[in-house]
Amino acid sequence: MDAIILQILNGLDKGSAYALIALGLTLIFGTLGVVNFAHGALFMIGAFCAVTLSRLLSLSHEVAIPGQVDFLGNPATRDVPYVYDIFGEAAGAAIIDWSVPLAILLAIPVMIAVGVIMERGLIKHFYKRPHADQILVTFGLAIVLQEIIKYYYGANPIPAPAPQAFVGSFDFGALIGFEPGTIIYPYWRLVYFAFAVVIIGAVFAFLQFTTFGMVVRAGMADRETVGLLGINIDKRFTIMFGLAAAVAGLAGVMYAPITSPNYHMGMDFLVLSFVVVVVGGMGSLPGAVLAGFLLGILESFASMREVLEIVPGLNQIIIYLVAIVILLTRPRGLMGRKGVMED
Amino acid sequence: MSKGNLTRRGVLKTGAVAGAGLALPTYLSAAGHEGFTNAPTGSTVTLGFNVPQSGPYADEGADELRAYELAVEHLNGEGDGGMLNTFSSKALQGNGILGKKVEYVTGDTQTKSDAARASAKSMIEKDGAIMITGGSSSGVAVAVQALCQEAGVIFMAGLTHSNDTTGKDKKANGFRHFFNSYMSGAALAPVLAANYGTDRKAYHLTADYNWGYTTEEAVRSSTEAMGWETVGTVLTPLTQTDFSSYITPVLQSDADVLVLNHYGGNMVNSLTNAVQFGLRDRQVNGKNFEIVVPLYSRLMAKGAGANVKGIFGSTNWHWSLQDEGSKAFVQSFGTKYGFPPSQAAHTCYVQALLYADAVERAGSFAPCAVVEALEGFEFDGMGNGPTLYRAEDHQCFKDVLVVKGKENPSSEFDLLEIVEVTPVEQVTYEPDHPQFAGGALGSCNNGA
Numbered sequence: 055m056d057a058i059i060l061q062i063l064n065g066l067d068k069g070s071a072y073a074l075i076a077l078g079l080t081l082i083f084g085t086l087g088v089v090n091f092a093h094g095a096l097f098m099i100g101a102f103c104a105v106t107l108s109r110l111l112s113l114s115h116e117v118a119i120p121g122q123v124d125f126l127g128n129p130a131t132r133d134v135p136y137v138y139d140i141f142g143e144a145a146g147a148a149i150i151d152w153s154v155p156l157a158i159l160l161a162i163p164v165m166i167a168v169g170v171i172m173e174r175g176l177i178k179h180f181y182k183r184p185h186a187d188q189i190l191v192t193f194g195l196a197i198v199l200q201e202i203i204k205y206y207y208g209a210n211p212i213p214a215p216a217p218q219a220f221v222g223s224f225d226f227g228a229l230i231g232f233e234p235g236t237i238i239y240p241y242w243r244l245v246y247f248a249f250a251v252v253i254i255g256a257v258f259a260f261l262q263f264t265t266f267g268m269v270v271r272a273g274m275a276d277r278e279t280v281g282l283l284g285i286n287i288d289k290r291f292t293i294m295f296g297l298a299a300a301v302a303g304l305a306g307v308m309y310a311p312i313t314s315p316n317y318h319m320g321m322d323f324l325v326l327s328f329v330v331v332v333v334g335g336m337g338s339l340p341g342a343v344l345a346g347f348l349l350g351i352l353e354s355f356a357s358m359r360e361v362l363e364i365v366p367g368l369n370q371i372i373i374y375l376v377a378i379v380i381l382l383t384r385p386r387g388l389m390g391r392k393g394v395m396e397d
Numbered sequence: 398m399s400k401g402n403l404t405r406r407g408v409l410k411t412g413a414v415a416g417a418g419l420a421l422p423t424y425l426s427a428a429g430h431e432g433f434t435n436a437p438t439g440s441t442v443t444l445g446f447n448v449p450q451s452g453p454y455a456d457e458g459a460d461e462l463r464a465y466e467l468a469v470e471h472l473n474g475e476g477d478g479g480m481l482n483t484f485s486s487k488a489l490q491g492n493g494i495l496g497k498k499v500e501y502v503t504g505d506t507q508t509k510s511d512a513a514r515a516s517a518k519s520m521i522e523k524d525g526a527i528m529i530t531g532g533s534s535s536g537v538a539v540a541v542q543a544l545c546q547e548a549g550v551i552f553m554a555g556l557t558h559s560n561d562t563t564g565k566d567k568k569a570n571g572f573r574h575f576f577n578s579y580m581s582g583a584a585l586a587p588v589l590a591a592n593y594g595t596d597r598k599a600y601h602l603t604a605d606y607n608w609g610y611t612t613e614e615a616v617r618s619s620t621e622a623m624g625w626e627t628v629g630t631v632l633t634p635l636t637q638t639d640f641s642s643y644i645t646p647v648l649q650s651d652a653d654v655l656v657l658n659h660y661g662g663n664m665v666n667s668l669t670n671a672v673q674f675g676l677r678d679r680q681v682n683g684k685n686f687e688i689v690v691p692l693y694s695r696l697m698a699k700g701a702g703a704n705v706k707g708i709f710g711s712t713n714w715h716w717s718l719q720d721e722g723s724k725a726f727v728q729s730f731g732t733k734y735g736f737p738p739s740q741a742a743h744t745c746y747v748q749a750l751l752y753a754d755a756v757e758r759a760g761s762f763a764p765c766a767v768v769e770a771l772e773g774f775e776f777d778g779m780g781n782g783p784t785l786y787r788a789e790d791h792q793c794f795k796d797v798l799v800v801k802g803k804e805n806p807s808s809e810f811d812l813l814e815i816v817e818v819t820p821v822e823q824v825t826y827e828p829d830h831p832q833f834a835g836g837a838l839g840s841c842n843n844g845a
Contacts, residue, residue, distance in 0.1 A: 061646040068639055083525050124812065125716060126731045209455035211665045213702030223675035236648060240673040243641070312673070313638045314665050314700050318453065323636050357642035359631050369642075 056227060056236045061354040063226070067243040067312070069350025070250030074305035075327035076334065076342035077257060078298035084274045084337045085291045088177055089185055091192040094198040094324025097297045099168060100306025101315035102203055103161040104214045108153040111137055121192070135365075152217045154310055161303045169299025173292050196320065204317040209308075210312035216242040220311075242311050249308050253301060254343055270294055274337070329377050335390025345388055349354050406639040411456070433763045434549040434844025435525045442497040442762065444469070447517050447541060448555065450505040453662050454533040456696055457741045461531050462503060463734055464742035468749035471729075472499045479729035480750060483722040484777035488757035494758060506532055506834030510540035517541045521548050527762055529552060530748050533741060535559030535608040542571035549844015551764050553748035556694050556713075556741040558660075560611040563792035564833035569841040570631050570764055572771055572791045574751065575744045576824070578608070579832050581691045581711040582615035584797040584819035586623050588709060593654065595624035600652035601645055602667060604659050605632040610671055614832060616691050620656075628652050633663070636680045640667040644674050653681040656689045664690060665700035672704040693800055696739050698812040705802030705812060712798050714780050715815055723780040737810050747779045751786075765841040782821070789828035791838065797824050 064324060075097055082090045114133035122130035138146035149156070176195065176280045215221070216380040220241040227237035261267035273280045280287050306315075313319060330349055334341030356372035380388060437443070446465045470476040481489055493499050502524040504516025513532065517662030520526040529545050530553035532538050538557035545552035546568040554562060554573040558581070563573050567654035585702035589597075599620060603609040609632070617627050629650050633643055642666070647655055655676060658668050671677075671688055679686035693710035716727045716737035726746065730738040739748070751771065772788035781795035800813040826833070 057646065057649050061642060061647070064641045064645055068641070104763060116609040122807075124808070125727060125737050130807070147800065181498060191601070204451075204455065209451075209453055211662050213665075213700060213701060221673075222678070223673070233751040235679065238675055240675070242673065310671075314662075314669060314702075316453070316662055316700075319638060322636060359646050360518055368633075390824075 056232050057358065057360075059226070059230075060237050060239075061358060062351055063237075063239050065244075065351025066347065067246050067250075067350075068353060069347035070247050071096035071305055071309055071323060071347025072330045073328055073343045073348075074250055074253060075302055075323055076330040076346045077254060077329050077339060078302040079327060080334070080337060080339055080342040081257075081298040083331070084339070085294045086173070086177070086181065086271060088180065088188050088330075089192070089238075089330075090298075091189050091194075091324060092172065092179070092196040092199065092297075093302055094320030094322075094327065096165065096168065096320070097197040097306040097309070097323055098200060098203065098315070098317065100161050100165060101214070101310045101319060102207060102306075103164055103303065104307045105155040105207065105212050105315050106397030107157040107160050108150070108214055111135065111150045111153050111156075123214055132397045154214055154216060157307045157310075158304060159165035162300055165300040165303030166296040167177045168303075169296035170292060172299070173295040177295075178292075196324070200320060202231030207317065209317060211316040213314045214310035216245075216311035217308040220245055225349065234363050239360075246308050250305070255303060257297075257301060258339065266290065266293075266361055287327065290333045326373060333377050333380050333387050335387030338387065338389040341389030343388055348388075349376060352376060405844050411473050416679065422626065431764075432843060432845060435521065435527045436845070437497055437525075437527060437628070437762060439501045440497055442494055443524055444499060444501045445504060445517065445520035445524065445529040446501055446531050446745075447504040447506050447513060447520065447529050448531040448745075449508045449533050450503070450509040451535075452506075454508045457533045457556065457694070457739065458506070458531075460696065460739045460742040461533065461745040464730065464738060464746035465501065465749055466530070467730055467733060468746045468753075469499050469501055472750070472753050474681070476733070477725075477729050480722050480726050480746070480779055481839040483725050484750060484754070485777040486754050486758070488749070488754050489758075490802045494753045495762065499753070502526055506534075506537050506541075508534045508537060510536050512737075513537040513541050514544050516752045517544055518548070521545075521550055526550065528752055530752070531555040531745055532557060534613075535562055536606060538562050538573075539566040542566065542568050546839070546842055547801055549764055549842045551752060551767050553725070553752050555748065557787050558612070559605055559608040560615065560832050561836075563790045564611075565835035567790050567836050567838050569768060569791075569838045570815070572751075572793075574748050574750070574786075574793045576711075576713050576795070576797055577792065578612040578615040578691070579826055579830070580797050581612065582617075582619035583824045584799050584817075585616065585689070585691060585709065585825075587823075588617035588799045588817055589620060589625075589654075589689065589821075590623040594684070596649075597625045597684070597687075598628045598652045598682065599625050599654040599656050599678070599689075600628055600632040600647050600650055601656045601658055602640070603630060603632050604663050604736050605634055608660065609658050611832065612691050615657075616656055616689075617657065625654070633634075633659070633667070635663065637663065638666055639669040641674070643667070644670050644676070647671075647676065648674070648679075651681065653684050653688060654687045656691065658691060660692055660694070661697055664697055668701050668704050668708070669739050693813060694740060695743070695810065698802065699809065710800055710813075711817065712800050712801075712813065713740045715798055715800060715813060715814065716743075716810070718780060718798075720778075720780060720782065722778045726780060745779060750779070751776070763843055765843050768841040782818075786819075787828070788831065789838075794821050794825055796821050 079093050114135045116131035117134050119130045119132050124130045223240045224236040228234040330345045334345030357369040402565045448461040471479045502520050506513035517529045528551045532555040535557045538554045542552045552571040603613040633654045657667050658693045671796045690710040693712045698705045755767045756768035759770040771786050774786045784795040799817040803814045
């Protein structure tokens with residue numbers, strides 16, 4: 055029982071990342087009709103916003119350490135961050151410690167800008183082209199973006215730790231009557247799950263309760279009619295692309311302490327998130343969220359030793375197996391709408 | 398009902414493909430002049446550096462390439478000479494190899510066997526490389542080694558740790574200076590027993606490929622021989638980035654040690670996840686829970702940040718060694734590039750020098766002459782103490798370093814501290830040891 059609870063918890067945070075990426079993918083597909091294979095790269099860029107802010111805050115000047123030498127025998131130096139000089143050592147250290155959550159502030163404008171530039175600069179030229187062309191150009195863009203990141207940040211993962219306040223684990227087991235230490239869960243992953251729920255809720259509220267959201271929903275349902283009403287739907291869709299990029303970017307920022315950011319982390323998530331979108335139903339926002347959590351949890355279960363002993367390798371194919379079963383039984387996905395990608 | 402579709406175009410296509418296929422093996426003899434592949438005829442000789450320039454191990458590849466460039470400088474008599482000054486063999490004079498200036502070409506393995514074979518093949522066929530060296534993966538090493546054997550050139554392996562490279566997949570034209578999984582297990586086990594006791598229950602997470610299997614087997618057999626019990630082993634996909642669903646079952650088991658048979662990004666992520674789940678703060682069976690990383694790399698330890706502190710592992714070489722060879726290499730490399738070399742850089746630099754030295758001693762570039770010069774060659778002054786290139790399997794036998802993540806690093810390079818230099822006798826095994834059984838060197842191939 056405790057193992058099952060743990061795997062559900064595990065699935066929740068992985069599912070959170072899938073759901074956030076799939077949500078953005080679906081928003082873009084629903085509004086612009088574009089299958090954006092560069093969406094994983096936006097997640098990765100978000101994670102690197104955390105790395106970048108951490109590096110910016112850690113910019114240092116060298117101070118000689120008397121009596122010590124470096125590996126070449128030259129006088130050794132110690133790096134002192136400028137924030138220590140400005141805010142004092144204790145406050146400076148706290149600012150650096152909180153660089154990942156602070157990176158949200160950096161990531162929002164950066165990601166919206168990246169999204170808008172991507173849409174206006176490249177993707178809008180492919181609206182009228184077949185989906186295959188869109189996939190090719192966005193996939194190519196994803197490779198270009200990850201190579202740029204690799205050029206500047208290298209190929210090795212870069213640690214971006216969570217603030218000290220969130221290091222350690224929460225003992226769920228003790229809380230719900232199990233033996234202490236059997237169901238523990240890292241604080242940061244709980245933060246990530248809560249963060250994902252807030253973001254997902256905010257996106258739905260935005261679409262449901264604002265005029266802007268209402269127009270966007272109307273445009274998703276019938277773009278032509280909304281255009282005929284004199285509403286500039288293209289401009290709103292561009293903004294939605296920027297917002298979808300921001301959602302993926304924020305998912306990446308907060309994921310940085312869970313998996314040290316590296317240049318290909320976007321690609322690792324993209325394929326699975328795309329499966330999530332298909333399973334959830336192309337164009338369905340609730341479907342993307344539901345499928346994200348569902349597949350995250352199933353993947354966790356399939357990684358259990360007891361399961362692997364019965365079906366070796368199940369962890370590597372479970373998501374695709376589920377996708378096949380769902381598409382065979384429900385060709386439009388779990389919550390797919392009639393008419394989407396069926397013309 | 399079948400329909401005949403024999404067309405002129407179809408026949409031409411089939412003919413062209415068949416022709417290309419038949420012509421393929423001729424590359425083995427295409428560049429032969431003096432009875433061996435790519436015999437150098439002018440005043441230069443070309444070496445092929447096949448390293449990962451893209452993909453997940455690109456940073457290691459970049460460090461390997463830096464080391465090779467340094468080695469070429471030193472072979473051609475430029476720079477401060479580095480380890481040429483400390484190398485026990487004095488055959489190399491700093492005037493190239495056999496008086497020919499050393500030039501080089503590079504290939505990108507991408508850490509993919511097929512890409513690595515294609516780049517090696519291109520360097521042999523098009524660029525006339527007489528020797529191929531480098532790489533940062535056992536899968537690549539085994540694949541390229543087999544290609545070099547067929548092509549009749551020498552392969553000096555880079556960073557490859559699987560037993561199979563000089564075990565079941567060994568080849569007469571291939572040589573490995575780097576240590577292997579067996580040696581890691583043999584060196585680590587006594588240190589683990591001394592620090593954590595002999596009554597331990599270990600749980601292994603193992604990367605699902607060749608290197609992972611041999612490392613798990615080596616560490617298991619060494620630790621079980623010390624009295625440890627292995628309570629679980631799980632294979633993890635190479636592409637895995639979040640290991641939480643593999644870590645949490647460890648909480649349910651009664652294991653008190655987690656062995657991470659992971660390398661590169663896998664190691665960074667699994668170790669980070671294990672620490673996040675509080676494994677290092679746990680008490681199981683009345684003991685502190687411990688984590689072990691059998692193969693450490695400084696470049697990767699950097700990715701795991703503070704999580705490596707206090708964790709044991711093994712490494713082939715470390716820049717903080719104080720022997721004359723290591724000091725000379727670190728000085729030379731550090732002056733040129735501004736930071737200390739990695740173990741990948743070290744093994745590649747040494748391999749380039751060992752090849753050049755063997756050619757000088759043999760008086761010929763012919764692969765079989767080089768093989769003869771390297772087999773049973775004993776040397777010193779290259780950073781690992783007295784070393785033997787064993788004739789039976791072309792594996793170097795030398796001391797192995799057991800290291801630990803440093804508690805208080807003084808710089809971004811100062812991440813590992815050497816806990817013990819395990820003497821070579823303790824890590825030596827018979828050529829027909831079960832972990833290495835199943836292959837044969839065969840005979841050397843001169844190609845042409």
